[in-house]
Amino acid sequence: VHLNNFEINAGTTSLDKLIAETKHGILVERTGWPLADPVSGSFSCEVRSGFLIEKGELAGAVKLCIVTGGMYEMLDKKLVELSKERETSLASSNELESSGTVPYAKFEKIVVAGK
Numbered sequence: 361v362h363l364n365n366f367e368i369n370a371g372t373t374s375l376d377k378l379i380a381e382t383k384h385g386i387l388v389e390r391t392g393w394p395l396a397d398p399v400s401g402s403f404s405c406e407v408r409s410g411f412l413i414e415k416g417e418l419a420g421a422v423k424l425c426i427v428t429g430g431m432y433e434m435l436d437k438k439l440v441e442l443s444k445e446r447e448t449s450l451a452s453s454n455e456l457e458s459s460g461t462v463p464y465a466k467f468e469k470i471v472v473a474g475k
Contacts (some may be wrong), residue, residue, distance in 0.1 A: 365459055365460070366459075366460045366461075366462075367460065367461045367462070368442070368446075368460070368461070368462045368463060369442075369463075370442060370443065370444045370445070370446050370463045371441055371442030371443055371444055371463055372444055373441050373442075373443060373444060374443065374444055374445065375443040375444075375445050375464050378441060378443055378464065378466050379413055379416060379417070379418065380416040380417075381416065382413045382416060382466070383414075383415060383416070384413065384414060384415075385412075385413040385466075386407070386410050386411070386412060386413065386422055386425070386427075386472060387410060387411045387413055387418065387464075388407050388409075388410045388427065389409040389410060389411075390407075390408045390409035390410075391405040391406060391407055391408055391427070392405055392406035392408055393405070396431070400430070401430045401431040401432035401433070402428075402429075402430055402431075403428065403429065403430075403431055404426055404427065404428035405426065405427055405428075406425070406426055407422055407425040407426065407427060407474070410422040410425060422474070423474070424474045425472060425473070425474030426472070426473045426474055427470060427471070427472055428471045428472075428473065429470055429471050434467055434470065438467045438468050438469055438470065439465060439466075439467055440466040440467060440468050441465075441466045442463040442464070442465055442466075443463045443464035443465075443466075444463065445463060445464065446461050446462060446463045447461070447462060447463075447464075448460070448461040449462075
């Protein structure tokens with residue numbers, strides 16, 4: 361089971377404002393293919409391109425980092441806001457292809473492991 365050709369509507373807040381309103385967090389720009397259980401929603405994925413956010417400003421690149429959690433809980437209880445900017449991406453792994461156009465999403469209290 362995988363998503364293909366999907367779109368998520370944009371929010372109303374700029375990405376710059378989402379960053380400025382974040383005291384401590386990570387801006388994830390690119391991940392590896394996630395390991396996910398479609399029944400439980402549990403997932404983990406490597407952050408391949410990301411930046412640390414400290415006091416509302418980008419504070420350097422994030423390296424060797426994994427994001428993990430429950431997707432259903434994240435969308436239901438931890439989603440704070442969506443950006444008005446959207447990005448389109450194409451990913452493929454083991455003959456599966458997935459594409460989507462999505463806004464940046466700000467979540468709270470997500471499990472992150474790494475440097």
